[in-house]
Amino acid sequence: MSASTNGQKKWFEIYPELSKTAVTAEQHISEGHFAREISEVFRKTWLFAGLATDISNPGDHFVREFKALKASIILVRGTDSVIRAFHNVCRHRCAKLLPPDAQGCKPAITCEFHGWSYGLDGRLLGVPDADGVLQKEELGLVPIHVGVWNGFVFVNLQQEPKESFQSWLGQMSDHPMNKFPFMETEWESWGWRLEVDANWKVVKDLFVETYHVAFLHRETIDRIYTSPSNPYHHFAAIDFYDKHHKGTAGSSPPTHDMKLGAIAKASVKWGGASVSRFGKAKQAAPGLNPNGIENWGLDQYGMFPNFNVHLFGGLWHYHLFEPVAANRCVWENRIFFPKSKNAGEFFAHAFSQSLQVVVGLEDLAAAERNQAGMETGATPNLALHDQEIQLKFMRKTIADYMNA
Amino acid sequence: MDWALPTNTLRIQKRLASSPEEIREFYSAITPMIDPIIEHLNQFPLDKMPQEQHGLFNLLMAIAEVGIYAEWFNGATEPPIAAGLGGKVQMRWEPQPLAMQR
Numbered sequence: 205m206s207a208s209t210n211g212q213k214k215w216f217e218i219y220p221e222l223s224k225t226a227v228t229a230e231q232h233i234s235e236g237h238f239a240r241e242i243s244e245v246f247r248k249t250w251l252f253a254g255l256a257t258d259i260s261n262p263g264d265h266f267v268r269e270f271k272a273l274k275a276s277i278i279l280v281r282g283t284d285s286v287i288r289a290f291h292n293v294c295r296h297r298c299a300k301l302l303p304p305d306a307q308g309c310k311p312a313i314t315c316e317f318h319g320w321s322y323g324l325d326g327r328l329l330g331v332p333d334a335d336g337v338l339q340k341e342e343l344g345l346v347p348i349h350v351g352v353w354n355g356f357v358f359v360n361l362q363q364e365p366k367e368s369f370q371s372w373l374g375q376m377s378d379h380p381m382n383k384f385p386f387m388e389t390e391w392e393s394w395g396w397r398l399e400v401d402a403n404w405k406v407v408k409d410l411f412v413e414t415y416h417v418a419f420l421h422r423e424t425i426d427r428i429y430t431s432p433s434n435p436y437h438h439f440a441a442i443d444f445y446d447k448h449h450k451g452t453a454g455s456s457p458p459t460h461d462m463k464l465g466a467i468a469k470a471s472v473k474w475g476g477a478s479v480s481r482f483g484k485a486k487q488a489a490p491g492l493n494p495n496g497i498e499n500w501g502l503d504q505y506g507m508f509p510n511f512n513v514h515l516f517g518g519l520w521h522y523h524l525f526e527p528v529a530a531n532r533c534v535w536e537n538r539i540f541f542p543k544s545k546n547a548g549e550f551f552a553h554a555f556s557q558s559l560q561v562v563v564g565l566e567d568l569a570a571a572e573r574n575q576a577g578m579e580t581g582a583t584p585n586l587a588l589h590d591q592e593i594q595l596k597f598m599r600k601t602i603a604d605y606m607n608a
Numbered sequence: 609m610d611w612a613l614p615t616n617t618l619r620i621q622k623r624l625a626s627s628p629e630e631i632r633e634f635y636s637a638i639t640p641m642i643d644p645i646i647e648h649l650n651q652f653p654l655d656k657m658p659q660e661q662h663g664l665f666n667l668l669m670a671i672a673e674v675g676i677y678a679e680w681f682n683g684a685t686e687p688p689i690a691a692g693l694g695g696k697v698q699m700r701w702e703p704q705p706l707a708m709q710r
Contacts, residue, residue, distance in 0.1 A: 397697075
């Protein structure tokens with residue numbers, strides 16, 4: 205289904221079945237509901253795990269953990285250039301092989317416990333003091349299914365995924381945004397993680413709707429993006445792609461005083477084309493603005509379940525949402541700029557990532573207050589606004605998995 | 609100057625450990641010189657920044673980190689509506705053009 209723009213109609217009129225989708229406090233506070241999400245959604249679908257460009261060379265690897273799934277995964281590039289994923293667990297006595305934050309390059313993966321070592325393809329290569337009884341060829345690392353899309357690496361924890369990667373991608377597999385140079389451009393990135401007291405959906409919601417911008421971000425980005433013709437940051441387009449969705453925001457040329465200080469102004473002056481903040485001229489790149497919106501500002505893709513990609517002119521960021529418990533979530537955010545040519549551009553990027561953290565902290569603080577409010581039990585149902593239709597779509601997709 | 613720190617993690621820690629007065633003082637000291645500092649550092653290739661410029665480069669990175677707190681939050685060390693969360697941010701990735709040269 206796809207309508208893109210709503211004209212005079214309400215989104216809920218265009219998608220009446222979504223207007224009926226219930227969004228309850230229970231879905232965000234109940235341990236039972238959370239356990240079902242983990243078993244029926246996260247254990248069965250494709251989860252974003254990291255970037256192929258972080259493991260460009262044979263032996264490059266990193267570990268991705270999903271605490272609520274008790275999953276610890278090694279992603280590694282082989283000598284044949286193939287990206288593989290394995291459980292980060294030694295076949296000897298199940299010791300974890302690498303620490304949770306491991307990233308680097310190794311010719312082999314060796315267990316610190318008894319020195320068993322594995323090749324980049326997972327084969328057990330060496331067992332110190334081998335007793336001749338163990339069958340080495342049967343004791344390779346346990347593989348995990350991998351899918352790669354635009355350099356984004358996804359894993360599926362089912363032994364034999366019921367849902368193929370292509371089926372999960374659905375309409376995103378030949379979407380115009382795939383032309384964006386995720387892999388081709390040399391990017392420089394800043395990234396961080398923050399664990400907060402909120403359900404993973406509550407956190408993700410902050411990065412799906414823009415209805416909150418005029419209020420929650422009144423001291424920060426609202427002063428940049430506000431426009432007399434669109435004071436409540438209505439989306440210019442909304443699209444649904446099977447399990448995934450996109451909100452496209454316009455960006456009117458600012459006619460107001462953004463009250464920028466000297467350092468913010470310096471970031472605009474020295475940042476070249478790569479900083480699209482503050483209404484500066486956009487850098488064109490293929491794959492942006494598939495709806496052809498006039499005064500386009502941002503395409504915000506929500507990939508089900510744990511991943512978002514936000515494309516601006518000249519910068520982009522991803523968000524990973526890692527459920528920890530019904531009321532705990534890790535937010536991982538990483539922002540990308542074209543590689544700096546000089547100190548001035550680097551300064552502008554560093555300033556822009558500082559701003560990104562500030563705005564993210566405002567979002568995450570709101571998520572914690574949102575969670576705490578739901579936990580009071582004051583009200584069973586959330587009353588979602590028409591501009592928040594993507595939040596309903598996400599709950600409907602979760603329900604589809606749970607009822608499958 | 610004790611704001612010349614080599615990583616973003618250290619700059620964030622410094623911000624959180626500072627008083628609003630200290631942030632405003634650092635901001636007032638650097639800001640009038642921001643354009644000359646950048647013009648000066650732009651003479652050098654980013655990936656071959658001379659050793660004697662590293663201190664100034666790190667000062668520039670520090671003002672990039674705290675500038676918004678001085679300009680929008682009057683020197684508050686965290687966004688006012690998110691107090692208490694800033695200290696939990698863990699930097700995981702950051703480009704370090706100076707470290708690449710050692």
